[in-house]
Amino acid sequence: MKRIAFCFTLFVLSYIPCLSTVTVLRPESKSLRFRGFTDFRPLMPAWFLSFIFYQVVTFITASSVHGVFNKPS
Numbered sequence: 001m002k003r004i005a006f007c008f009t010l011f012v013l014s015y016i017p018c019l020s021t022v023t024v025l026r027p028e029s030k031s032l033r034f035r036g037f038t039d040f041r042p043l044m045p046a047w048f049l050s051f052i053f054y055q056v057v058t059f060i061t062a063s064s065v066h067g068v069f070n071k072p073s
Contacts, residue, residue, distance in 0.1 A: 015046035
């Protein structure tokens with residue numbers, strides 16, 4: 001359960017754009033497409049980073065429990 005909380009924290013810390021910047025972008029650029037691009041551009045790296053972190057932590061904890069890296073006696 002802790003790894004899910006860490007992944008969520010990692011996602012939030014790497015995704016959240018500045019709210020005032022996002023609000024001002026629409027009137028300044030006069031383009032909804034550009035506004036959408038600036039909203040979703042940081043979403044992909046944040047999701048990818050959280051996904052990779054979760055997979056690595058899951059693999060490490062599962063391997064230590066199931067003995068994937070342990071040598072047979």
